Amino acid sequence: MKKTLTNREKEKLSRILEIDGPTIEKLSEHDVLDTSACRAAIIRSEYMEIKNQGRHHGGHIARALADAYGLSLSAIELIIYKKEANKKFACTCCGSPVSKYKFTRYGGLCDACLVRQVKIE
Structure with a gap:
């Protein structure tokens, strides 16, 4: 089921x-309208409005927004700080997907390419 914007969200987006x-x-x-992008814009705007009032700390505002929108705190933080969840990395040799850990640990190579580099005499 595709989520749609509520009337309240449409009014905020309009503003x-x-x-x-x-x-x-x-x-x-x-x-x-991309509903997730619209909600993200609304959440960022609400966060900045409340933050600029200077009465509340960022963590408290994020928790309040999480409760109001039914999202997790981490999802709200990803929206507010414009971060990407689970950044995708690719092997520098073959281009196959690699986890961040393996990308940094093995110098950008996947397991298969790393094994190909092993020289056995």
Whole structure:
């Protein structure tokens, strides 16, 4: 099931993007809006508004946003700080996917390419 924006989120998005409400509604009806990107923009905006008031710390604001949007704290932090979850790395030799650990540990090589480099006499 594809999630859609709530009316409250559409109003906030309209205010953030300075676009009138009916236009946002029409874009939403035609599935033109990326709901996750829209929610991320709304969450970042709300975080900055509350943070600029100076009454609350970042961690408390993030927890409040997590509760309000039904997301985990780590998901909110990924949105707020614009980080990527599970960055993808590729083997520098063959291009196959490699974990971050193996990428740093083995100099950018996957297991298969590392084994190919072993010289047995």
